[in-house]
Amino acid sequence: xxxxxxxxxxxxxxxxxxxxxxxxxxxxxxxxxxxxxxxxxxxxxxxxxxxxxxxxxxxxxxxxxxxxxxxxxxxxxxxxxxxxxxxxxxxxxxxxxxxxxxxxxxxxxxxxxxxxxxxxxxxxxxxxxxxxxxxxxxxxxxxxxx
Ligand SMILES: [Cu+2]
Numbered sequence: 001x002x003x004x005x006x007x008x009x010x011x012x013x014x015x016x017x018x019x020x021x022x023x024x025x026x027x028x029x030x031x032x033x034x035x036x037x038x039x040x041x042x043x044x045x046x047x048x049x050x051x052x053x054x055x056x057x058x059x060x061x062x063x064x065x066x067x068x069x070x071x072x073x074x075x076x077x078x079x080x081x082x083x084x085x086x087x088x089x090x091x092x093x094x095x096x097x098x099x100x101x102x103x104x105x106x107x108x109x110x111x112x113x114x115x116x117x118x119x120x121x122x123x124x125x126x127x128x129x130x131x132x133x134x135x136x137x138x139x140x141x142x143x144x145x146x
Pocket of ligand 1: 050075076077078129130131134139
């Protein structure tokens with residue numbers, strides 16, 4: 001009898017841990033579904049030294065998009081959307097700023113989330129990291145706007 005009660009108590013404790021975790025996932029899923037139903041696309045970006053994962057996203061023209069930039073590395077990184085047809089002149093510096101449509105930065109170990117409206121014009125847009133010498137090390141990607 002004592003044994004049985006101890007097992008039950010352990011189960012109870014386990015449930016206290018599992019239930020909040022399940023609730024958190026559930027609330028997260030509901031939130032995402034609500035966002036998707038509102039017509040919102042999302043872009044998930046993981047930045048490491050020196051790469052974007054994935055390196056290609058597709059969104060609809062003129063749509064408001066929620067972008068999440070997770071910087072999993074020791075360096076600070078940026079996700080810079082260039083205007084259609086724009087190409088940076090290396091190194092990336094002030095003379096390239098006018099080519100930027102939108103950008104977000106995340107420090108080392110930081111995840112940032114922001115919404116923005118993507119360009120109205122369909123096309124293949126270049127993504128770069130604007131930190132010094134990061135493009136040269138391969139931090140480029142592609143945003144397809146359809
Ligand atoms: Cu970078």
